[in-house]
Amino acid sequence: xxxxxxxxxxxxxxxxxxxxxxxxxxxxxxxxxxxxxxxxxxxxxxxxxxxxxxxxxxxxxxxxxxxxxxxxxxxxxxxxxxxxxxxx
Amino acid sequence: xxxxxxxxxxxxxxxxxxxxxxxxxxxxxxxxxxxxxxxxxxxxxxxxxxxxxxxxxxxxxxxxxxxxxxxxxxxxxxxxxxxxxxxxxxxxxxxxxxxxxxxxxxxxxxxxxxxxxxxxxxxxxxxxxxxxxxxxxxxxxxxxxxxxxxxxxxxxxxxxxxxxxxxxxxxxxxxxxxxxxxxxxxxxxxxxxxxxxxxxxxxxxxxxxxxxxxxxxxxxxxxxxxxxxxxxxxxxxxxxxxxxxxxxxxxxxxxxxxxxxxxxxxxxxxxxxxxxxxxxxxxxxxxxxxxxxxxxxxxxxxxxxxxxxxxxxxxxxxxxxxxxxxxxxxxxxxxxxxxxxxxxxxxxxxxxxxxxxxxxxxxxxxxxxxxxxxxxxxxxxxxxxxxxxxxxxxxxxxxxxxxxxxxxxxxxxxxxxxxxxxxxxxxxxxxxxxxxxxxxxxxxxxxxxxxxxxxxxxxxxxxxxxxxxxxxxxxxxxxxxxxxxxxxxxx
Numbered sequence: 001x002x003x004x005x006x007x008x009x010x011x012x013x014x015x016x017x018x019x020x021x022x023x024x025x026x027x028x029x030x031x032x033x034x035x036x037x038x039x040x041x042x043x044x045x046x047x048x049x050x051x052x053x054x055x056x057x058x059x060x061x062x063x064x065x066x067x068x069x070x071x072x073x074x075x076x077x078x079x080x081x082x083x084x085x086x087x088x
Numbered sequence: 089x090x091x092x093x094x095x096x097x098x099x100x101x102x103x104x105x106x107x108x109x110x111x112x113x114x115x116x117x118x119x120x121x122x123x124x125x126x127x128x129x130x131x132x133x134x135x136x137x138x139x140x141x142x143x144x145x146x147x148x149x150x151x152x153x154x155x156x157x158x159x160x161x162x163x164x165x166x167x168x169x170x171x172x173x174x175x176x177x178x179x180x181x182x183x184x185x186x187x188x189x190x191x192x193x194x195x196x197x198x199x200x201x202x203x204x205x206x207x208x209x210x211x212x213x214x215x216x217x218x219x220x221x222x223x224x225x226x227x228x229x230x231x232x233x234x235x236x237x238x239x240x241x242x243x244x245x246x247x248x249x250x251x252x253x254x255x256x257x258x259x260x261x262x263x264x265x266x267x268x269x270x271x272x273x274x275x276x277x278x279x280x281x282x283x284x285x286x287x288x289x290x291x292x293x294x295x296x297x298x299x300x301x302x303x304x305x306x307x308x309x310x311x312x313x314x315x316x317x318x319x320x321x322x323x324x325x326x327x328x329x330x331x332x333x334x335x336x337x338x339x340x341x342x343x344x345x346x347x348x349x350x351x352x353x354x355x356x357x358x359x360x361x362x363x364x365x366x367x368x369x370x371x372x373x374x375x376x377x378x379x380x381x382x383x384x385x386x387x388x389x390x391x392x393x394x395x396x397x398x399x400x401x402x403x404x405x406x407x408x409x410x411x412x413x414x415x416x417x418x419x420x421x422x423x424x425x426x427x428x429x430x431x432x433x434x435x436x437x438x439x440x441x442x443x444x445x446x447x448x449x450x451x452x453x454x455x456x457x458x459x460x461x462x463x464x465x466x467x468x469x470x471x472x473x474x475x476x477x478x479x480x481x482x483x484x485x486x487x488x489x490x491x492x493x494x495x496x497x498x499x500x501x502x503x504x505x506x507x508x509x510x511x512x513x514x515x516x517x518x519x520x521x522x523x524x525x526x527x528x529x530x531x532x533x534x535x536x537x538x539x540x541x542x543x544x545x546x547x548x549x550x551x552x553x554x555x556x557x558x559x560x561x562x563x564x565x566x567x568x569x570x571x572x573x574x575x576x577x578x579x
Contacts, residue, residue: 029555031384036552041282047512070287
């Protein structure tokens, strides 16, 4: 196990390059096993059009594909019949 | 939690690795401190142990996978000291290949058929039981079919196409009843790598007007028969939730969730701490005792073993179930399972089997699995016609009848960061995605490196959160310390 993964210095104070052995780095996991169905995984983490950005990145817009817009039935049908911008 | 695991290798699986070398996997041989342990949990049926696929010559005579069926290694112990079976993820990969490779789940199964085949216990909990109870109560109150407050899932409703049950359940004038209608059911044609519900944003709606008690049947002339409903809330996408709970039940019945994550191995314990000889005696005769962290902090190692997937503080770590989704299996007759001979004239084979055949009659033998893999490769090699896929995508969303079937289940480790940062569909990445790679390239990849093709796509159909990466404690900041103070790792 790579216990030196986060060590930035020798005990005497000399700095050194941080060793990174990603395959064996120790990691503290707060275990809490629970089932996520695919819908919950998708609603929590799916980013199909790359519209979710990191906190300091400016958002570049909203989903263009109608199936990602979470529309009601009538709105979905209207969007499909009209062909939304960016919609093939 | 202490787990006493029988000393037993009768469930070993003998397979062939990617280099053609024969490998033996025993349930616990790869379990060591810091690794994730799976436990043989509840079974979706009372059938005998799950057999290996017919024609498997590498692991002959494996009797099955549940100690309840193996009384010779299951003495009559009760409570926490009873034997429980654990396995490693390495064993689980082999278990999916050799025992579960033939499992298929059709998503166009009707609600009636799916619930009829279901064990009673599964029907009396979760969204299915809520729907059943609501329909029963409303019927008892004398509400006619189709009126507010009486939900009905019709005979043509399938996992892919459910009615808006939340709207049906709402009483007259309530938020639920007044909500605009939603498409409901499992949407299995997304560009993203997840099966997902068709519903709108997640919210809770009041089922009675102003969230106050309301008469179910105000028009009832007989005062004694008037029935008052207490205030209740209902999930906006309750139809989606019913469809996904049916899918979860199908996963259970087919054994996909036989082995469930138990926790992280802390250490192998000592059976008799007071006496080394006694401990060795118990160890050799009875079993191994594992200390498993099933809740709370544990030390693990880098989750995915992938450099580009370093786990950062507060990331959640997952084990997800991936399957091939055949969008319309009945029409998948384009290719057969024939294999062309190589340059030396070897390895050729003629077969008329198609995906439509396999999905109709089931995958039951190792030969079927071989045919399936040949066919899958042919379909996956096709370049995705995105415009055509989008058009079919909309039809599917609106409820087109398709014979959507899940097959070729397997497990994969993942993290929340991977899902957010790498789930975006990219045309170029999808073209270069390696269908068979043991470790698929993520950078520049598409859909978490899962491939999407015209007739089939790899999708995540569920998963277990194992836990969250706990942030390390704040680093020492005294002038004597030059420890790394990487801001991304300080809480």
